Structures are given as C-alpha cells and as structure tokens.
Amino acid sequence: MRRRMSLAPGWLHGYEKQWARADILAGLAAAAVVVPKALAYATIAGLPVQVGLYTACVPMFIYAWFGTSRALSVSTTTTLAILSANAFGVVLVDDDPGMLAVANATLTLLVGMMLVAAAILRLGFVANFISEPVLVGFKAGVAVVIVMDQLPKLFGLHYPKGSFFHNVGAFLAGLPHTSVGTLALALLTLAALLLLGRFAPRAPAPLFVVAAAIIAVAVFDLRKFGVETVGAVPAGLPSWTKPDASLALRLWPDALGIALMSFTESIAAARAFARNDEPTPDANRELLATGLANAGGALLGAMVSGGGTSQTAVNRQAGARTQLAGLVTAALALAVILIFAPLMSPMPHATLAAVVVFYSVGLFSPAEFRAILKIRRTEFVWALSACAGVVLLGTLEGIVVAIVVSLFALAHQVSDPPVYALKRIPGTNVFRRDSKRHPEDEAFPGLLLLRPEGRIFFANAQRVADKMRPLVREANARIVVLDLSRVFDVEYTALKMMADAEKRLAASGTTLWVAGLNPGVLAAMRRSPLGATLGETRMFYNLEHVVSKYREIVARD
Known part of the structure; x- marks a missing residue:
C-alpha cells in the first residue's frame, strides 16, 4: 500500500516535547526584536508602519510550513527595504497611499513568483555566483545609502530626495533648520541601543527603546518640541490589494534584483545558523519557501520578505530548536496587529530612524574589508567596486555591478591559471x-x-x-x-x-x-x-x- 504524503512541515517529524519550552521562549524573544525592526524597515521603504507588522506575521507563518531551516527568522531586512524604496521611487511620482499599496502588492507578488519559478527550475545554485567580497561591498554600500536616507529623520529635516550626492548636499544645506527636540530624541535612542547592546546584549533593545519613546511622547508631549510621530496605526487585518499588471511590466527588473537578494540573504543566514545535528538547508526548497512567503504576504499587505541574519541570530541564541519559534513570533505580531496597533500612534519617526541606523551600520564592516585586503588585494578592489556601485549608481544598479564583478572575478581566475x-x-x-x-x-x-x-x-x-x-x-x-x-x-x-x-x-x-x-x-x-x-x-x-x-x-x- 502506498504511503500517503504528509503535508506537515519537515521539522514537525520527530519533534521532541522538551524542545517546546525553548522554542516558545525563543519566539517571544525574537518577536521583541523583529516587530520593532519591521516597523522601522517599513519606513525605509516609504510604506506605512503597519506594513511592517504584516511582514512580521504572514511570511513568517508561511515559511515555517515550507522552509528547511529550523532557525531562520523571516520578515524583512534593511537591504530589501532600501531596494523596495528604490523600486517605488521609479514607478510612483506622488505620495498617493492607494497607488503605493498597489505598487507594494505588485512588487511583492512579482518577487514571490520569481522565486517560485526559480525553485521549479532548480536555480538554487545561483546564490553561489555572488562572491563573499562582492557581497561585503554590496552590503556596505547599502549601509551608506540607508544611513544617508535616514539622516533627515534624525535631524527633523525635510527635502526632496535625489541621487546620493544630491542628498548629501541637501542635508548639509538643511542643517541650520535642525529640530533640536528631534535630534535629542534620536541621540538618546542611539545611546540607549548602544548601552543595552554593551551591558545587556540579550535584552530586546529595539522593543525597550520603542516602548520608552512612545511613553515619552505621551507623557511629555514631545510633539510641541517638533518631534514627529507615525500617527494612527489601524488595527485589524489588512484588506486585499489587487496587483497591477501594468506596474508589473515596469517593476520586474527591480523585482528580479530583490528576489536575488532575498534568496541570497536567506540562504546565507540559514546556512550560518544551522546546527550540526540538523538537516542542511536545501537551496531549491528555500527558493520555494521564500517565494511562497512573498506571494502569500502580497495578498495580505506585507512587503518583500526574506531571512534576516540579526533576527535569526537572536532566535538561535534564545534557544530556538525548530520553526515553532517562528510561529510564536508570527502569533505575537498578529496579536499586535489585532489588539495593540492603536497604541503605536505616538511612536516617533526619529526613534524608528535611530533603530534603522543602529542596525544598518553593522552592514558596513571595516574588519571584513581589512580581512579581504590582507588575503588578496584584487578581491578588496572588487568589494570596493560593489560598494561604489550601490552608492553612486543606485541599489538595483549596485546588484548588477555586484553580479558583473563576481562573474568578472570568476572569468579572470579561470582565464589565467598558474x-x-x-x-x-x-x-x-x-x-x-x-x-x-x-x-x-x-x-x-x-x-x-x-x-x-x-x-x-x-x-x-x-x-x-x-x-x-x-x-x-x-x-x-x-x-x-x-x-x-x-x-x-x-x-x-x-x-x-x-x-x-x-x-x-x-x-x-x-x-x-x-x-x-x-x-x-x-x-x-x-x-x-x-x-x-x-x-x-x-x-x-x-x-x-x-x-x-x-x-x-x-x-x-
């Protein structure tokens, strides 16, 4: 008699009862980091903060069912957020919330479809075509772009965005108009994150600083000092937004780059945090899982998603053994969506920007550049080229530069054997x-x-x-x-x-x-x-x- 195929996720087979406590505690700890950061990353993409809540919930649920990594925490990342912002800037000419929602649904669904198609074609090996030095340079460039993008929110400034050098000039020109109250709150947030990271590294620092900032705004009425807040955050599940086929024709190049980075970051984090006694993450199955997570998220208001290294590290360090931890994180995000969302209206933009800057700076690692230079000067040049491509040409163009540099590096190595x-x-x-x-x-x-x-x-x-x-x-x-x-x-x-x-x-x-x-x-x-x-x-x-x-x-x- 033929055995019926099980629809249960792989990690559920052989699940041991003693793991449950560790998974639940890890899921709660990860949620304390994932939810505030997802709110912040939504603002990077230019989306309403509640989109971050949807992204911390829906993709996490879907990935837990189909993914092969037992520890990967899936929501969104700084890289994906800045790539999304770049895509929206290309196709949208105004700040119409309705069109922004349509563009987000279209982009996220496109990314999901591309990842699923890549899984069907078994293209998991593509992740290996971006060399580590080039990826280091790409992430460093993304860090520079994100920090430059968030500086106006830290200083309470407003100016039209443009190229990197335009933004630098506009920021410097606007410094005399800095909002002292906004800057003071941003500096206090950064100091709190730094101190918590130094003296209480296991504490959910983003949750603490966001909660403290909300309370400070409510108690001391910081709005009268020029501190801007996110405003009303609607509770309840989002309504379905229909993707736009005409937008898809304009967004597909960006979606292709985002799909590549989503998978690259996800498989890198999954492999980095896999235990020796766990199954090795399967690249093609990870393509399918992240693709379905994006496609499902698109139907329920989420932005593009993927596995995050920092949140996966928190999940694993807190004791996660399986994706039950991810389900707990998603359930807590759902509780915030349904019950606690209105309490977030006093959340300051400066605090979210400070959270983004604090965790984005880590993408720029001078130590990694020095290590590359110590081993091989040529690969150091490749890393700098990828960084410069992102900063000077743009994030999507930076991906192209990164891929071209990686392929050039490969061609150079094989064309000149010793x-x-x-x-x-x-x-x-x-x-x-x-x-x-x-x-x-x-x-x-x-x-x-x-x-x-x-x-x-x-x-x-x-x-x-x-x-x-x-x-x-x-x-x-x-x-x-x-x-x-x-x-x-x-x-x-x-x-x-x-x-x-x-x-x-x-x-x-x-x-x-x-x-x-x-x-x-x-x-x-x-x-x-x-x-x-x-x-x-x-x-x-x-x-x-x-x-x-x-x-x-x-x-x-």
Whole structure:
C-alpha cells in the first residue's frame, strides 16, 4: 500500500516535547526584536508602519510550513527595504497611499513568483555566483545609502530626495533648520541601543527603546518640541490589494534584483545558523519557501520578505530548536496587529530612524574589508567596486555591478591559471615550485618539469601556452614534462594546443611527456590525436616515475 504524503512541515517529524519550552521562549524573544525592526524597515521603504507588522506575521507563518531551516527568522531586512524604496521611487511620482499599496502588492507578488519559478527550475545554485567580497561591498554600500536616507529623520529635516550626492548636499544645506527636540530624541535612542547592546546584549533593545519613546511622547508631549510621530496605526487585518499588471511590466527588473537578494540573504543566514545535528538547508526548497512567503504576504499587505541574519541570530541564541519559534513570533505580531496597533500612534519617526541606523551600520564592516585586503588585494578592489556601485549608481544598479564583478572575478581566475616549473626537495619524492627561496632544491639537467593548475579549456588554453613558451625557451631542455596532476579537466581546445606544442617541440629536437593524469583527463587524451602521438610510453603515473625513466635514458646514453 502506498504511503500517503504528509503535508506537515519537515521539522514537525520527530519533534521532541522538551524542545517546546525553548522554542516558545525563543519566539517571544525574537518577536521583541523583529516587530520593532519591521516597523522601522517599513519606513525605509516609504510604506506605512503597519506594513511592517504584516511582514512580521504572514511570511513568517508561511515559511515555517515550507522552509528547511529550523532557525531562520523571516520578515524583512534593511537591504530589501532600501531596494523596495528604490523600486517605488521609479514607478510612483506622488505620495498617493492607494497607488503605493498597489505598487507594494505588485512588487511583492512579482518577487514571490520569481522565486517560485526559480525553485521549479532548480536555480538554487545561483546564490553561489555572488562572491563573499562582492557581497561585503554590496552590503556596505547599502549601509551608506540607508544611513544617508535616514539622516533627515534624525535631524527633523525635510527635502526632496535625489541621487546620493544630491542628498548629501541637501542635508548639509538643511542643517541650520535642525529640530533640536528631534535630534535629542534620536541621540538618546542611539545611546540607549548602544548601552543595552554593551551591558545587556540579550535584552530586546529595539522593543525597550520603542516602548520608552512612545511613553515619552505621551507623557511629555514631545510633539510641541517638533518631534514627529507615525500617527494612527489601524488595527485589524489588512484588506486585499489587487496587483497591477501594468506596474508589473515596469517593476520586474527591480523585482528580479530583490528576489536575488532575498534568496541570497536567506540562504546565507540559514546556512550560518544551522546546527550540526540538523538537516542542511536545501537551496531549491528555500527558493520555494521564500517565494511562497512573498506571494502569500502580497495578498495580505506585507512587503518583500526574506531571512534576516540579526533576527535569526537572536532566535538561535534564545534557544530556538525548530520553526515553532517562528510561529510564536508570527502569533505575537498578529496579536499586535489585532489588539495593540492603536497604541503605536505616538511612536516617533526619529526613534524608528535611530533603530534603522543602529542596525544598518553593522552592514558596513571595516574588519571584513581589512580581512579581504590582507588575503588578496584584487578581491578588496572588487568589494570596493560593489560598494561604489550601490552608492553612486543606485541599489538595483549596485546588484548588477555586484553580479558583473563576481562573474568578472570568476572569468579572470579561470582565464589565467598558474603555470610554473618544478624542482624536487632533496631526499624526498616531493616536487614544488622553483623558487629562489629554495636554492637547494634538486633540478635534473635536460629535464624541464612544468605544472599547470585548474581546468584547461578554450578560454585559457592560449594563456597556458603563452606562459609555457618562455620557460621552455630558457631551460633548453631535452625533455619537457607536463605534470597534469593539478588539472581536473581538459577539453578539445586544450588538447589541440598540447598537440601543436608537441609538434613544435619535436621539430626543435625536444620530446614532450605527460604525467599525473586523472582518469577523466587520461581518457580524453587517449581519444585525441595527441594520445596516439604520445602512446603509453610517454604517459607516466607521476613525476617520480618520470625521473626514474629519465635517469635510465641518461645512463644508457
């Protein structure tokens, strides 16, 4: 009898009762961080604060059912919020709340559909195409843009937004008109977040500062000092907003970039916080889960969503074992939507902006830039390029720059493989790169050992040949040996290049040998004309075999 497929989430199978207490406590702790931050991130996107509540609820419920990560906390992030703001700025020319709601529903549904389509096409591997240095630079650029975007709210200023340098100029020009009350509240909020993070790192700092600011506005009537508040926050579930097909045609490029970043951030956080005793997050299933979370959220007023690193860290540190913690977080967000939303009307914009700035600054990590520079200067340049692309060109364009830089980096690496001559460490069978630091290494007169590394194919075969020629010319060797032990694959162009090289060497009285071929490379070579030319007598298992054979030849001569 065929077993019926279970519709229950994967984490529910084998659930242990003793986990429940830890999951519930973790869900409550995460909610204390997720809900205030979601409100703040909604303001980054230019959306009403209640949209943040919907995003902390609906996507979390859906992901808990379909996701493969047991700890991932799904709502929205600073990156997704700023990308959404960029998208809305392109398609909306005024502040019509109705059109903004339609644009948000359209964008979020598009992102969801693209992620689901990517899951069907099994494109989970795409997340690996953005290198870590480029991602570091991209996030740093996003941090700069977000801070610049929130500075007017910290200082109580108003000016039309434009390019990055326009915003910097407008901010500096507006400084004489700073609202002292607003700036003072913002600085107090930042100080409170800093102190709580320093002396009470496990405390839900965003919840404390937001609650304290609401109370301060109500008790001291801070509005008369120029402090602006969010105003009425409607309670109850949102009404369904119909997406607009004409807007979809204009929003799809932004949606594509947002979908990529949503998945990239989600899978990175899921992998980073997976325990050794848990199933490894499945990239394609994560595409499906985040896609459904966005599509479902679009129907119920949420903005674009994805897994957040900081909130997932809180969730895991609080003891979360499964997605029951996420369901608890979503349930608490739902309670706020239905019951406590009206209490948020005195919430100051300056406090939300301070929360955004405090947690966005962490995206810019000088330590990561220094670590990249210490290891490889070229990748440091890639990181700076991605950062500059976001700041100077825009967030969506920055994604394009990040992808192009990553692909350029990949192309550069594979197009210029290392090729070097080898010598043997005396008294061993270990061969290493010829270097002036090791003058004692053993060479064999008349025998040149060359080692290329990596895959050799049409994009780099000529470059490999160009690197070998001066080494062969300088050595004036009787026999040239290609050690292919570090070459995992060769294709037709590479084999043709080797065959041409063999003919040129033979014409000048030099013999070509090959050694260290793995089974795949050996099979390809035997099928090629070069294999027929070399025969079994000029193919060797390893370099030690080569040296032994060469010494036999020298002894005979």
